[in-house]
Amino acid sequence: MKPRGQIVTDKILDTAERLFYAQGYCNTGINQVIEEADIAKASLYKHFETKTDLLVAYVQRTHERWFERLETAINKVTDPKGKLLAIFDHHAERQKVREFGGCPFIKANDEAGMSDPRVLEEIQEAKLHSKDIIKKLVAQSGHKKLLTDQDLTELIFLSLEGSITSASVFKTSADILAAKKIIQKLL
Amino acid sequence: MKPRGQIVTDKILDTAERLFYAQGYCNTGINQVIEEADIAKASLYKHFETKTDLLVAYVQRTHERWFERLETAINKVTDPKGKLLAIFDHHAERQKVREFGGCPFIKANDEAGMSDPRVLEEIQEAKLHSKDIIKKLVAQSGHKKLLTDQDLTELIFLSLEGSITSASVFKTSADILAAKKIIQKLL
DNA sequence: CATCAAATAGACAAGTCTGTCTATTTAGGT
DNA sequence: ACCTAAATAGACAGACTTGTCTATTTGATG
Structure with missing residues (x-):
């Protein structure tokens, strides 16, 4: 109980x-x-204690749940390249479900990132977490080496960030799926 | 007078x-x-008339000035490939000057995008404007054709969006310059 | 110099916000 | 069934919000 x-x-x-x-x-x-x-x-x-403390707890909890969902989605695929592409599919679907509100960490950062150091810190950790997941999958992927592992990681991370943001502006997941197809060609 | x-x-x-x-x-x-x-x-x-009207005027004015500055920076370079790379340099410098506040349109969208249709509309126009500038430069660039013009345009746009956002999270222009170097290899 | 629109200071209304406090009721462990 | 800690409803304080209004002063133009 x-x-x-x-x-x-x-x-x-x-x-x-x-x-x-x-x-x-x-x-x-x-x-x-x-x-x-x-x-x-x-x-x-x-x-x-305060509304700010609730915000901090909200960001921390969002961080946990965000990656729980992501890992679950990734683990349905075995191929590392497929896992990388599944990240885009996952976020495309999630944005649709959440009515294209964009990235909750970026939102929190834009509204209150400077109001409390704990908020900014948690947001940075979430973004590093995202990049780390991508980095590990890139290392396992055996990609074409059109780019170095580091460059490919960075490019996937930034195009994912950009496309989730774009989803919140245009209220569609089109750019997330466009990013997926482009990355697929570079893998 | x-x-x-x-x-x-x-x-x-x-x-x-x-x-x-x-x-x-x-x-x-x-x-x-x-x-x-x-x-x-x-x-x-x-x-x-209202604070919302001031917000709308702010977004419109920011749109105008954003691209005035960008065009000025681009026009200091003649080569289309160089112009594309100058976009990243420009935003890296601007983010530094503005203390890594990130993209004003995304900020406005996150805070008030749903509060007035004029706000969302102006933000969408600003983003389409950005993509259009990239598209025209890609068409003139004579790039390697590792990607189609459309894919390269999308990738530059999304990595730029992502890297400006990242600047506001990590308070550095490092990701903007990293994106520049990666795009350079694909040009 | 006179005129008249525009800018000024600042009081005010009406509502909202966060956060505190009191007094009451609820529910789980022994 | 009792005891205690926790949840409840809701009044309240004090500060802040947008927006209005009045009365005064400024300044450019004919």
């Missing part, structure tokens, strides 16, 4: 995750969070 | 441009704008 506090914490974070991503951190008030999470305000402030 | 109203409008927009970019739109209040622009509140509301 889950302790009561855990249930409340989960309700808060589930709601914060949904609202912060869909509306933005600045545009989401504490009052909306407690109402939609269906908890009392005092409960929220018992679990999180 | 400039009409008085133009001077006031310029002061407002200069200040809004600086504050919206550095702090974010949500984190910048009207009161801070009028104080730092050194104008009266009634003057601001004579020139812009």
Whole structure:
């Protein structure tokens, strides 16, 4: 049985995750969070000292879940080249599901990256994590060597970043899939 | 002689441009704008009906200035390949000057892209403008044809987007220059 | 110099925000 | 069944928000 506090914490974070991503951190008030999470305000402030602390927890949790989902998607494929391409497919699908809100880390960085050092730090770790996954797959891929491992890693990382961002501007995953096809030709 | 109203409008927009970019739109209040622009509140509301209208004007003006600066930088080079690479150098330098705030259009989109259709529209136009400049230079470049013109255009666009975003996360232009060197090898 | 639109300072309204506090109810462990 | 820690509803403070309004001063033009 889950302790009561855990249930409340989960309700808060589930709601914060949904609202912060869909509306933005600045545009989401504490009052909306407690109402939609269906908890009392005092409960929220018992679990999180300030709204900023809730933001930090949101970014950390998003980091964890982001890569859990990604690893699950990658592990459905065995070929390293296929895994690299599966990253693009995964994000294309996720952007569609999340209505093309773009990258939650970039969003958080744009809204509140400078407001608390913990926020920026967690965002940087998430991006390094992403690059690291790509790097390891590139090393295993046996690609054409049109580019060095390092250059190919960087190019995949940057085109992925760019295409997720582009998805949030044009409200389509077209650029993510375009990036996939281009990278495929370089593998 | 400039009409008085133009001077006031310029002061407002200069200040809004600086504050919206550095702090974010949500984190910048009207009161801070009028104080730092050194104008009266009634003057601001004579020139812009609402804060949202000021945001729209800010994005439009940023669009104009962004590409004025870019064209100026590009036109210092004659070779089309060199022009393409100059795009990266230009943005690397600009990010440094602007203290790695990232892309103003993406920032505006993340904070307020859904709040007014004019904002999203202007952002989309700015991104299409960027891609169009790249497309024309690729067509003139006589590149190696490792990729089609269309693929190369897309890849340059996406790696540029990704690297400017990355600059705002890691507070360095390293990824912009890394993207430049990789694209150079594909030209 | 007179005129008249435009800029000014700043009070004000009405609402929102975060965060605190009190008093009550709930629910799990012994 | 009791005891205790936790969750609840909701009032409240204090600061901040956008936007309006009034009364005054400025400054360019005929």
